[in-house]
Amino acid sequence: MKKLLSAILAVLMIVSLAACTKPVEPDKPAEEGKVFNLWTWNDEFWGFLVKYYADEKVDDFTVKKGDVTIKRTTYVSDNMAYQDALDAALLAQSTAAADDKVDMFLAEADYIIKYTNSDVTADVKAMGVTDFSNTYQYTVQAASDANGVVKGVSFQCCPSALIYRRSIAKAVLGTDDPTEVQSKLDSWAKFDAVAADAKAAGYYMIATPMDTYRVFSNNVSSAWVEGGKLNFDARISEWMDHAEKYVAEGYAANASGVWDAEKTNEMFATGKSMCFFGPAWYFNFCMGNAQDPEKGCFGDWAICKGPEAHFWGGTWMLAASGTDNPTMVADIMNTFINNADVCEKLVRNEAQFSNNQIINNKLAADTSYGNDFLGGQNDVTVFAELAKDIRFEHITPYDQGCNEGLQKYFQEFLKGEVTKDTAIANFKDYIKTAYPSVTVE
Amino acid sequence: MDKTLKSSERKSISYAKWGYIFIIPFFIVYAIFTLYPQILTIYNSFFEYYRDGLNIIGPNFVGLGNYVKLFTPNLSGYIPIVKYTINTVILWFMGAVPQFIIAMLLALFFTSTRLNIKGQQFFKTVIYMPNLIMASAFSMLFFAMFSMVGPVNQIILSSGWADQPIDFLAMKITVRSLIALMNFLMWFGNTTILLMAGIQGIDESLFESARLDGSSSTQVFFHITMPLLMPIFIYVFITSMIGGIQMFDVPQVLTNGIGTPNNTSMTLIMYLNTFLGISKNYGMAGAVSVLLFIITAILSIFVFKTIRKK
Numbered sequence: 220m221k222k223l224l225s226a227i228l229a230v231l232m233i234v235s236l237a238a239c240t241k242p243v244e245p246d247k248p249a250e251e252g253k254v255f256n257l258w259t260w261n262d263e264f265w266g267f268l269v270k271y272y273a274d275e276k277v278d279d280f281t282v283k284k285g286d287v288t289i290k291r292t293t294y295v296s297d298n299m300a301y302q303d304a305l306d307a308a309l310l311a312q313s314t315a316a317a318d319d320k321v322d323m324f325l326a327e328a329d330y331i332i333k334y335t336n337s338d339v340t341a342d343v344k345a346m347g348v349t350d351f352s353n354t355y356q357y358t359v360q361a362a363s364d365a366n367g368v369v370k371g372v373s374f375q376c377c378p379s380a381l382i383y384r385r386s387i388a389k390a391v392l393g394t395d396d397p398t399e400v401q402s403k404l405d406s407w408a409k410f411d412a413v414a415a416d417a418k419a420a421g422y423y424m425i426a427t428p429m430d431t432y433r434v435f436s437n438n439v440s441s442a443w444v445e446g447g448k449l450n451f452d453a454r455i456s457e458w459m460d461h462a463e464k465y466v467a468e469g470y471a472a473n474a475s476g477v478w479d480a481e482k483t484n485e486m487f488a489t490g491k492s493m494c495f496f497g498p499a500w501y502f503n504f505c506m507g508n509a510q511d512p513e514k515g516c517f518g519d520w521a522i523c524k525g526p527e528a529h530f531w532g533g534t535w536m537l538a539a540s541g542t543d544n545p546t547m548v549a550d551i552m553n554t555f556i557n558n559a560d561v562c563e564k565l566v567r568n569e570a571q572f573s574n575n576q577i578i579n580n581k582l583a584a585d586t587s588y589g590n591d592f593l594g595g596q597n598d599v600t601v602f603a604e605l606a607k608d609i610r611f612e613h614i615t616p617y618d619q620g621c622n623e624g625l626q627k628y629f630q631e632f633l634k635g636e637v638t639k640d641t642a643i644a645n646f647k648d649y650i651k652t653a654y655p656s657v658t659v660e
Numbered sequence: 661m662d663k664t665l666k667s668s669e670r671k672s673i674s675y676a677k678w679g680y681i682f683i684i685p686f687f688i689v690y691a692i693f694t695l696y697p698q699i700l701t702i703y704n705s706f707f708e709y710y711r712d713g714l715n716i717i718g719p720n721f722v723g724l725g726n727y728v729k730l731f732t733p734n735l736s737g738y739i740p741i742v743k744y745t746i747n748t749v750i751l752w753f754m755g756a757v758p759q760f761i762i763a764m765l766l767a768l769f770f771t772s773t774r775l776n777i778k779g780q781q782f783f784k785t786v787i788y789m790p791n792l793i794m795a796s797a798f799s800m801l802f803f804a805m806f807s808m809v810g811p812v813n814q815i816i817l818s819s820g821w822a823d824q825p826i827d828f829l830a831m832k833i834t835v836r837s838l839i840a841l842m843n844f845l846m847w848f849g850n851t852t853i854l855l856m857a858g859i860q861g862i863d864e865s866l867f868e869s870a871r872l873d874g875s876s877s878t879q880v881f882f883h884i885t886m887p888l889l890m891p892i893f894i895y896v897f898i899t900s901m902i903g904g905i906q907m908f909d910v911p912q913v914l915t916n917g918i919g920t921p922n923n924t925s926m927t928l929i930m931y932l933n934t935f936l937g938i939s940k941n942y943g944m945a946g947a948v949s950v951l952l953f954i955i956t957a958i959l960s961i962f963v964f965k966t967i968r969k970k
Contacts, residue, residue, distance in 0.1 A: 298917050299937055306714060337714040473808070481808045616713040620938055627918050634830045636921035644736040645923060651734070652931075653938045656712040659735065 252317050252543035255289040258308070258324035260301040263504060264374065264534055265291050267569065271561045272554055287547060292321075299619075302330060309339040312541045322542040323551065328377075328533045328611075329619035331361055336616070340370035341540040347549035348372060353575045354556050357611040362535050371537035374555035374565070376574045377498040378605035379433060381525030382506075384516065385594060387493040391417045397596060401523035404494075407461070410526045414470040417493055423472040426485040426492040428462030428633065429626050430477065434496060435461070436622060437529035442613035443621040448658045449650055452613075459629060459639070466633045474633035476626065483508045488516040498531050499572035499602060502592055510592065518594045522601050528608035572602040579603050617654055624649050698953070705946030710939045718943070726947035740923075740931060741948065747919070748927040751911065752904025754840035755847070760897070762844075763851035768881070770852070771859040773867070784856075787849035798846065799913035802838055803829065832924045835915060839925060842910050847903075851896055858892030859885060891966065898963040902956050908933070928952060 259265055262279075273282035273289060282289045292308075294301040308321050315321075326334050334340050351359050351369070355376045362371040381404065385395035391413065392403055404410050414424035425431060435458035441450055465471040472492045475481035485492040486508040497505060509515045536555070538548045554561055555574070562575040566582055570590060573579055582588050583603040589595035615621075625646050632642035651659040705726055709718035733739050766787065770780055777783070790798070806812050806828040813825040828834040862885065870880050886893075908929035911919060917933070919926025932948040935941040 303937075306711075310714070333713040339714060475808065479807075484809050627916065631830070631921050634827060634921075636830055636832075641736065641922060644734075648734045648736055648740070649918070649934070652740075652934045652944075654712075655708075655710050655939055655941055655944070656717065 251287075251546055252320075252322070253287055254318040255284075255287050255322050255544045255547050256318075256320060257289060257291045258301075258305055258321055259291055259293050260296040260325065260327075261293065262291075263500065264325055264536070265293075267374065267555070267565065267571075268551070271564060272551060284547070287544065296327070302333075309334075309539065312339065312539065317543045320541055320543055321539040322544045323536055323548050324539055325534050326371075326537050327535070327619075328361060328530070328614075329622060330616065331535050331537070332614050332618075333616040334537055335362055335364045335370045339540055340364075341538045341542065341545075342368050343371060343538050343549065343552060344369055346538060346545040348552045348556075350553075350557055353577050355574060355576065355606055355609070357530075357609045358533070358535070358574050361533070361611045361614075362537065371535045372552045372556050373533050373535045373574050375498075375500065375533055375571050376579075376602070376606050376609075377500065377530045377533035378572065378602050378609055379437075379496055379498045379501075379529050379531040380522040380598075380601055380605060382495040382497055382501065382520055382522050383493050384490075385519050385521050386516070387417070387422050387491070388521075391420050391422060391493060395521060397521050397523045397601070400521070401525075404523065404525055407526045411464075411470075414465070414468070418469055421491070423485075423492040424470045425465065425494050426472045426482045426490070427475045427477070427479075428458075428465045428471050429475070429630070430482075430494075430496050431461060431465075432458055432477075432622070432626060433531045434525070434527050434529045437531075437610070438527055439613050442615045444615045444617050444657050447656070448660065449621075449647065455625070462629065462633060463639070474630055476630065478505075486516075487511065487514045488519075489514070490516075494525075496525065496529075496531070498533075499570055499598065500532070502570050502590075506592075517592060520593050521596050522593060522598055524601065524605055528605050530609045530611075566599060570598075572599065572606070576603075579606075617650075617657060620653050621650065624653070701946045701949045701953075703946075704942040705950045707943050707946075709943040710941035712939065722943070726943050729944065730947050730951070741928070741951065743923065744919075744926050744928050744931045747924060748905060748907055751836060751839050751843075751907060751925065751927060752901065754836060755843035756900055756904060758840075759844045759848045759851055759900070763848045763855055766848075766852045767855035767859055768885070771856055773864070784849075784853060787852055789849070790845045791847065791850050793846070795842075795846065795909040796913045798842055799910045802842055803914055806834075806838060829914065830921055832921055835911075835920060835925045839907075839911050839914060842914075843904075843907070847900065851900065854892065854896050855889070858889045858896075861892075862888045894966045895963060898959055898966075902959055905952060905955060905959075 257265075257268075268289070269276050269282055273284050275283040277283060277288070280291050280293075292304075294304045296302075305321070305324055308315070309324075312320055324334075348369070351372070354372065358373040358376055359369060362373065363369050383395075383400060388395045388400055392400060394400060403413060410424070417424045435454045439452035439454045441452045443450060443452075462471075462474075466474050472485050472490075473481055483505065484490065486495070486506055495501070495506075502510075506520075509520065510517050536552055538545070538552075542548055555565075556562070557575070559575070559578055562573040562578040563582070565571040565573045566578060567588075570592065579599055580603060583597065583600040585597070588597050588599065590598045628642050628646040628649065631637045631645070632639050637645070647659045650657060704719070706721060706723060707719035708722045708725070709716075709720070711717065730741050731739055769775055770777055770783070804810055808825045808827055808829075812828070816822050817825060826834070828838065866884055866888075867880060870884055875883070906929055907927045911925045911927055912930050912933065915925050917930065917937075919930055928948065929952075932945050932952075935945040935948065
C-alpha cells in the first residue's frame with residue numbers, strides 16, 4: 220500500500236513539474252506535430268526532399284526541417300505491398316498516436332483515384348496550397364476527387380517520349396536529328412515500316428512490346444471497367460495485336476517485362492534495340508545501364524514525340540486526412556510546384572520535367588540548356604510540347620491490376636507458352652479473383 | 661496460528677494445479693493466435709466481405725455461397741481450386757520423392773556403424789544449412805540465377821550447349837522442376853536428421869545379430885530398419901505432406917505471383933493470396949482456408965492414428 224501511494228505521489232510530482240516547465244504561448248496557433256510521416260514506395264522523391272527541402276539529413280530514412288523530424292516509411296510497390304501497408308495505416312489513422320499518423324503519402328497515376336475518391340485524403344486548399352496556375356492542368360485533375368476537391372499535387376509532369384539510340388537511328392534512318400526522326404516515326408504505320416528496316420539492318424525496333432503498352436493504353440476511349448464490367452478498349456486490343464506482330468516478326472528483342480534485366484540489358488552499348496518509351500524520370504531511374512561508365516552509351520540518346528502522345532506514371536503527394544502537420548504538408552507541396560528555384564534545380568540537376576510551366580517554358584526556350592545524356596538535346600522543349608496533349612481520362616481504381624495483370628498474362632502468350640485466347644482468359648480469371656466487385660464475362 | 665495446523669494445510673496442497681498453471685501460457689497463446697483466428701476464418705467464409713478500393717463491402721451473410729463459387733468452373737473452363745490442388749500435389753511430390761530417397765540414404769550412411777563416417781557433425785550442419793535461408797530469398801536467388809540473362813544461361817551460351825538462352829522461368833517443366841529442386845534442397849537436411857534420430861532409436865543389437873546371421877544390407881534395411889522406423893517415417897512423411905500443401909513462398913516469388921506458365925505452378929496458398937492481395941476478400945479466402953484445414957485435419961488424424969497403433 221505504501222509503495223503504491225509513493226508511486227502515485229511520484230507520478231503526480233513529475234506531472235506537476237512538467238506542467239510548470241511547459242512554456243505558455245497563447246499567441247501560437249494549434250501546436251503541430253514534431254514528427255512528419257511520409258509514405259513512399261521508393262526513394263526518388265525522398266532524394267529531392269533531402270536535397271531541396273530538408274535542413275539536415277539524419278539517416279536514409281530521417282531528415283530534419285526546423286524542429287520537425289521527417290520520417291519516411293517505404294514499402295516496395297510489387298504485388299501491392301505498398302498499398303496494402305498504406306491502406307492499413309490510413310484506415311487506422313483515427314486511432315493512431317499523433318506522431319504515428321500518416322501526414323503525407325505518395326501515390327502513382329495507376330491507383331491515385333483510389334485515394335482521392337476517399338475520405339483518407341484531405342483538401343489541400345484548406346491547408347494553404349492555393350496556387351495551381353503554374354502546374355499542368357492534368358496533374359491537378361488527377362489529384363482531385365469527383366467533386367473537384369484537390370487532394371494533392373505532383374512534383375513532376377510525365378509526358379512520355381520516344382527515346383532512341385542515336386547511333387542505331389543513323390544506321391537505320393540515316394539521321395539522328397530529333398525533328399527528322401520524328402517525321403519518320405509520327406504514326407504507327409511509319410513506325411512499323413521503320414521496324415522492318417531496322418530488322419533488315421540487324422537491329423530491333425523495340426526491346427519489348429511491353430514498352431509500347433502505355434502508348435496505346437493512354438489513348439483509350441473507354442475505361443477498363445465500364446458500368447461495373449471489365450471492358451477491353453479497342454486500343455488495348457490493338458496493342459495486343461501489335462505486340463504479337465512485333466514478337467512474331469522479330470521487331471522486338473524479346474518479350475520481357477518492363478522492369479526485367481533482360482530488357483534493361485538492351486540499353487547497354489551492346490544493345491541492338493532502337494526505341495524505348497519513357498518520361499523524364501525514366502532517364503535516371505530506368506536507364507542506369509545506358510549511363511554505365513564502362514558498358515553504357517551515355518550521350519548516344521535523343522528523344523522525340525513518337526507515334527502518339529502519352530504519359531507514364533507520375534508521383535503525386537497526397538495529404539492524409541487527420542495529419543497533425545498541415546502547415547508542413549502545404550509547405551512541401553508549395554515548394555515543389557511554386558518555388559521557382561527548386562523547380563529549376565529539379566530540371567537542371569535531376570533531369571526531371573517539373574510541374575511548373577513557367578520554369579519549363581523558360582528552359583525550353585533556353586538554347587544554352589541541354590541534357591548531356593541526350594547528346595546535348597534540350598529535352599524540356601520536347602516534353603513541354605508533349606505535355607499539352609496529355610489526357611488523364613478513363614481512369615478507374617482497377618487500373619493497376621488491369622494494366623499489370625494484362626502484361627503479365629499476355630507475356631505468357633508472347634513467349635509462346637499459351638494461346639492468345641488462353642492468355643486473355645487467364646487474365647480475365649485473375650481480374651475476377653482479384654476484384655470481386657468487377658463483373659467479368 | 662499454531663504450527664500443527666499449518667503443516668496439515670500443506671499436506672492438502674495439490675501439486676497437480678501447478679501443472680495446469682505451467683501450461684496456461686501455451687493455451688492462452690494458442691487461443692489468441694491460433695484458435696480465435698481459426699474460428700474467425702470459418703465464420704468469415706460464410707460472408708461476402710471484401711474491399712473495393714478503400715470501401716469495405718459487407719460482411720453480408722451468404723451461407724455456402726463462397727464454397728459454391730469456389731467450385732464453379734472459371735472462364736478457362738476448369739475449377740481453379742481443383743487444378744491448383746493438383747498443382748500443389750505435383751509440386752510437393754516432385755520435391756518429396758528425391759528428398760526422401762536422398763535423406764534415407766544419408767541417414768543410413770551416417771548411422772551405419774560399419775561405414776563410420778568421419779566429420780558427421782560437419783555434414784549434418786551443411787545439409788541443414790539451406791533450411792536456414794528464408795524461402796523467399798532462396799527463391800529470389802534462383803530467379804536471378806535462372807533468368808534469361810542470369811549466370812546459368814551465360815554458362816549455357818558460353819559453353820555452346822545452346823545458341824539461344826533457355827527461358828527456364830516460362831516453361832512448365834523447368835518452373836516446376838526448379839520449385840521442386842528448391843524445396844528438396846531446403847528440406848532434405850531436416851528429413852535426414854529426423855530419420856537419423858529414428859534409426860538411432862533402434863536397438864543396435866538387432867542390427868548386430870542380423871549381420872551375424874549373415875543377412876545382407878538390403879535385407880537388414882527392409883526387414884529391420886524400415887519396419888522399426890515406420891512410425892517416424894510416416895510422421896516425417898505426413899508432416900512433409902502438410903508442409904507441401906501450404907507451399908507458397910517459393911513458387912510465389914519465382915513466378916511473380918501468377919504461377920507461370922498458364923497457372924501450372926499456382927499452388928493453393930497462392931490462390932488464397934490472390935483473393936487477399938488486392939481486395940482483402942476474407943470471405944473467399946476464408947473458404948479456401950477452411951478447405952485446406954479440412955484436408956490438413958484429415959492428414960493429421962491419419963498421422964495420429966498411425967502413431968497410436970504402434
